[in-house]
Amino acid sequence: xxxxxxxxxxxxxxxxxxxxxxxxxxxxxxxxxxxxxxxxxxxxxxxxxxxxxxxxxxxxxxxxxxxxxxxxxxxxxxxxxxxxxxxxxxxxxxxxxxxxxxxxxxxxxxxxxxxxxxxxxxxxxxxxxxxxxxxxxxxxxxxxxxxxxxxxxxxxxxxxxxxxxxxxxxxxxxxxxxxxxxxxxxxxxxxxxxxxxxxxxxxxxxxxxxxxxxxxxxxxxxxxxxxxxxxxxxxxxxxxxxxxxxxxxxxxxxxxxxxxxxxxxxxxx
Amino acid sequence: xxxxxxxxxxxxxxxxxxxxxxxxxxxxxxxxxxxxxxxxxxxxxxxxxxxxxxxxxxxxxxxxxxxxxxxxxxxxxxxxxxxxxxxxxxxxxxxxxxxxxxxxxxxxxxxxxxxxxxxxxxxxxxxxxxxxxxxxxxxxxxxxxxxxxxxxxxxxxxxxxxxxxxxxxxxxxxxxxxxxxxxxxxxxxxxxxxxxxxxxxxxxxxxxxxxxxxxxxxxxxxxxxxxxxxxxxxxxxxxxxxxxxxxxxxxxxxxxxxxxxxxxxxx
Numbered sequence: 001x002x003x004x005x006x007x008x009x010x011x012x013x014x015x016x017x018x019x020x021x022x023x024x025x026x027x028x029x030x031x032x033x034x035x036x037x038x039x040x041x042x043x044x045x046x047x048x049x050x051x052x053x054x055x056x057x058x059x060x061x062x063x064x065x066x067x068x069x070x071x072x073x074x075x076x077x078x079x080x081x082x083x084x085x086x087x088x089x090x091x092x093x094x095x096x097x098x099x100x101x102x103x104x105x106x107x108x109x110x111x112x113x114x115x116x117x118x119x120x121x122x123x124x125x126x127x128x129x130x131x132x133x134x135x136x137x138x139x140x141x142x143x144x145x146x147x148x149x150x151x152x153x154x155x156x157x158x159x160x161x162x163x164x165x166x167x168x169x170x171x172x173x174x175x176x177x178x179x180x181x182x183x184x185x186x187x188x189x190x191x192x193x194x195x196x197x198x199x200x201x202x203x204x205x206x207x208x209x210x211x212x213x214x215x216x217x218x219x220x221x222x223x224x225x226x227x228x229x230x231x232x233x234x235x236x237x238x239x240x241x242x243x244x245x246x247x248x249x250x251x252x253x254x255x256x257x258x259x260x261x262x263x264x265x266x267x268x269x
Numbered sequence: 270x271x272x273x274x275x276x277x278x279x280x281x282x283x284x285x286x287x288x289x290x291x292x293x294x295x296x297x298x299x300x301x302x303x304x305x306x307x308x309x310x311x312x313x314x315x316x317x318x319x320x321x322x323x324x325x326x327x328x329x330x331x332x333x334x335x336x337x338x339x340x341x342x343x344x345x346x347x348x349x350x351x352x353x354x355x356x357x358x359x360x361x362x363x364x365x366x367x368x369x370x371x372x373x374x375x376x377x378x379x380x381x382x383x384x385x386x387x388x389x390x391x392x393x394x395x396x397x398x399x400x401x402x403x404x405x406x407x408x409x410x411x412x413x414x415x416x417x418x419x420x421x422x423x424x425x426x427x428x429x430x431x432x433x434x435x436x437x438x439x440x441x442x443x444x445x446x447x448x449x450x451x452x453x454x455x456x457x458x459x460x461x462x463x464x465x466x467x468x469x470x471x472x473x474x475x476x477x478x479x480x481x482x483x484x485x486x487x488x489x490x491x492x493x494x495x496x497x498x499x500x501x502x503x504x505x506x507x508x509x510x511x512x513x514x515x516x517x518x519x520x521x522x523x524x525x526x527x528x529x530x531x532x533x534x535x536x
Contacts, residue, residue: 119298244442
């Protein structure tokens with residue numbers, strides 16, 4: 001099938017909103033939701049969900065920290081869903097095309113953050129000149145650098161989309177489409193591995209094993225594992241709080257006995 | 270100088286919250302990161318409290334480098350407003366110190382809970398269902414996000430009303446909450462590997478009447494052995510120098526094509 005102009009407009013708008021959403025209200029701030037909405041716009045919600053879900057697993061729980069640019073698979077989910085629907089070649093194939101788009105977004109993300117330094121400089125100047133309202137406006141203009149950094153490439157990729165996908169399908173050999181399918185299936189391990197690096201996994205390694213055993217051997221569905229995890233987390237929490245209270249009563253006793261003063265209110269992190 | 274008529278109302282706090290919600294990251298930049306967002310959030314109060322040179326001085330202080338988690342960073346704004354309301358520009362250095370001192374710890378807690386753990390749990394459930402064509406998980410996540418959106422607004426008020434008191438008393442409990450959340454996240458991740466990474470080893474060994482399917486042998490050793498080994502490999506590689514997540518994505522993309530070409534793995 002081919003894509004209609006109104007679909008291109010809606011999806012471009014979605015690309016613009018997705019990044020602004022992530023930076024502000026954080027309601028549709030994930031590839032899964034964006035994939036689902038792209039699927040609704042393209043009239044194939046199942047494909048949109050599958051593309052979004054696979055890309056979601058690649059960026060699992062890894063958002064942008066302290067300004068590091070991550071692959072933007074929300075944008076990838078839009079392009080991937082469209083390519084999956086118009087090519088009819090299946091989800092995994094489309095993911096093979098969507099991943100490079102998400103990776104390209106890293107460069108454009110850097111560009112947007114860099115362009116925003118212009119607004120920073122204007123803010124600094126306006127403050128010096130005591131023009132608070134002008135400075136305030138510049139604190140919002142980043143909307144356009146961020147939004148267009150996603151909307152423009154999506155617009156271009158969708159306008160040329162039909163031809164590009166057809167051209168790719170003509171030249172791409174079978175071993176490569178098969179290979180892309182396998183890649184689509186194993187790409188989620190990157191997200192999982194990054195997450196395990198980010199979390200203090202070694203300290204909680206036995207819980208990793210419990211989750212694995214529940215799913216792999218006992219065939220427990222994901223929601224069940226989450227509930228199991230919640231129960232274990234609650235046990236952990238109550239024990240920690242008990243420990244804390246014991247410590248507190250101990251120090252209180254010490255206070256009475258030796259007039260010990262505790263001036264260390266530092267954070268541990 | 271401050272008079273009692275300057276006391277902030279609930280509406281004022283909501284206003285600061287609202288401005289922070291929209292502006293905190295919009296003009297994020299490499300130079301001062303979230304400084305424009307912080308400046309924008311407190312500006313109406315600066316304009317109310319200060320004039321002329323004093324205003325310029327305070328605006329300059331409030332537009333210095335700032336970076337925190339957007340979800341819980343408004344706690345600092347709450348404390349800031351509570352102090353400035355009482356002490357005015359005399360508190361300039363206190364506020365500057367408070368901002369730099371608190372942004373690290375709050376970013377740590379916020380990034381872990383809102384940036385890693387909640388997306389891990391909701392993303393795992395949602396992706397698991399989504400791969401099976403079920404949109405329920407995606408909707409569930411949107412509902413969770415809406416709840417978080419409302420919760421975020423209370424952090425600023427908390428900072429305003431309890432500020433310093435809370436930081437002394439709750440840090441231990443906060444650690445316990447963060448730890449428990451991580452525990453839950455790790456459990457869910459453990460279940461992810463066998464459920465979402467679906468690849469088979471298609472190799473079949475034939476000798477006379479005997480056929481040995483490689484995959485069933487592997488299954489007897491451990492279910493999902495191949496996905497586990499692949500995760501271990503990528504985990505190990507990520508610990509190397511100069512290995513970035515982007516490089517790893519390319520690596521796995523190509524690895525999949527190569528392994529499929531030699532019929533070691535199939536979808």
